[in-house]
Amino acid sequence: MSTTSTTSTDGSTLRVAVPNKGSLSEAAHDILAEAGYRRRRDPKQLRMVDPDNDVEFFFLRPRDIAVYVGSGTLHVGITGRDLMLDSGAPAQEVLALGFARSTFRFAAPEDGPRSVEQLAGTRVAAAYPGLVRRWLEGRGIEAGVVGLDGAVESAVQLGIADVIADVVETGTTLRNAGLQVFGEPLLESEAVLVVPDGTQAGQTRHPSVDVLARRLTGVMTARRYVLIDYDVRNELVEKAASVTPGLESPTVSPLHDSGWSAVRAMVPRADTNRVMDELYDVGARAILVTEIHACRL
Ligand SMILES: Nc1ncnc2c1ncn2[C@@H]1O[C@H](COP(=O)(O)OP(=O)(O)OP(=O)(O)O)[C@@H](O)[C@H]1O
Ligand SMILES: O=P(O)(O)OC[C@H]1O[C@H](OP(=O)(O)OP(=O)(O)O)[C@H](O)[C@@H]1O
Ligand SMILES: [Mg+2]
Numbered sequence: 001m002s003t004t005s006t007t008s009t010d011g012s013t014l015r016v017a018v019p020n021k022g023s024l025s026e027a028a029h030d031i032l033a034e035a036g037y038r039r040r041r042d043p044k045q046l047r048m049v050d051p052d053n054d055v056e057f058f059f060l061r062p063r064d065i066a067v068y069v070g071s072g073t074l075h076v077g078i079t080g081r082d083l084m085l086d087s088g089a090p091a092q093e094v095l096a097l098g099f100a101r102s103t104f105r106f107a108a109p110e111d112g113p114r115s116v117e118q119l120a121g122t123r124v125a126a127a128y129p130g131l132v133r134r135w136l137e138g139r140g141i142e143a144g145v146v147g148l149d150g151a152v153e154s155a156v157q158l159g160i161a162d163v164i165a166d167v168v169e170t171g172t173t174l175r176n177a178g179l180q181v182f183g184e185p186l187l188e189s190e191a192v193l194v195v196p197d198g199t200q201a202g203q204t205r206h207p208s209v210d211v212l213a214r215r216l217t218g219v220m221t222a223r224r225y226v227l228i229d230y231d232v233r234n235e236l237v238e239k240a241a242s243v244t245p246g247l248e249s250p251t252v253s254p255l256h257d258s259g260w261s262a263v264r265a266m267v268p269r270a271d272t273n274r275v276m277d278e279l280y281d282v283g284a285r286a287i288l289v290t291e292i293h294a295c296r297l
Pocket of ligand 1 (some may be wrong): 022023024082101102167189190
């Protein structure tokens with residue numbers, strides 16, 4: 001009877017890879033829980049079956065997720081765009097998820113290289129060596145890449161590299177290491193939903209991937225928008241509606257007092273107060289804002 005199950009039409013359980021720890025993990029678990037999937041109880045759990053949704057979750061290192069998905073052994077996963085590209089695995093992004101945002105940038109001491117052109121002949125330290133090598137090759141720049149596991153910012157001071165290429169979020173770690181960014185970002189990254197590369201022979205997308213993607217999109221929309229309701233005199237409806245056009249068009253309903261209408265529309269959360277001020281100026285009253293808990297557009 002349920003129409004919300006992710007049960008696939010081909011009868012096989014959807015196998016989903018989720019980051020087990022690190023920067024992506026908590027937000028990935030949150031968005032899945034908001035999308036109606038079972039939440040992991042124990043952070044050491046490696047695998048969890050969610051029978052209500054006919055999904056099996058595998059909690060893996062974020063760096064490995066594109067490798068599993070690309071091999072076809074798991075149907076879909078959540079990882080970082082940068083991690084997916086670094087792996088070189090035959091996986092492709094189907095949905096950007098809006099969290100774990102970062103930029104990937106070159107940085108060096110003040111007296112080091114200050115432009116991409118000056119990278120030739122240098123040693124670049126990176127925890128994403130595949131991504132950096134491909135980026136340099138794509139531009140015909142011949143530089144050595146020193147692959148490290150992390151704390152890359154120390155590599156210059158410790159003498160094994162001239163430049164680093166790393167994830168920058170606030171820039172605090174770079175500043176503390178006396179490094180400055182230069183050149184354009186190599187990449188803008190965020191968490192993404194990945195599936196096996198469509199070009200791989202013999203691999204077809206599991207039908208429940210689309211249900212998962214729709215649910216996650218619904219959560220992102222519910223987070224990004226609020227619902228606004230207000231009353232306005234009939235002659236002012238058009239003017240007020242132009243302030244709150246909604247996604248398609250606002251809902252306008254008659255009030256018991258025939259001179260007034262009630263209007264309802266979705267508004268970007270970030271615009272809420274500006275929109276309320278404008279509506280009040282137009283003459284709207286009883287302006288109410290409510291959360292959207294879930295939606296399918
Ligand atoms: N401040 C940040 N540090 C590291 N990764 C970040 C940061 N902000 C966003 N990210 C993103 O999170 C992903 C890295 O996840 P991962 O779990 O490997 O990171 P981590 O927190 O550095 O874990 P670890 O401690 O194992 O290195 C990448 O996609 C990266 O772009
Ligand atoms: O710009 P910031 O806000 O300072 O964040 C970026 C830093 O955070 C991450 O390091 P992490 O703490 O994951 O350590 P690691 O380098 O050992 O992975 C990343 O590798 C950068 O070093
Ligand atoms: Mg790290």
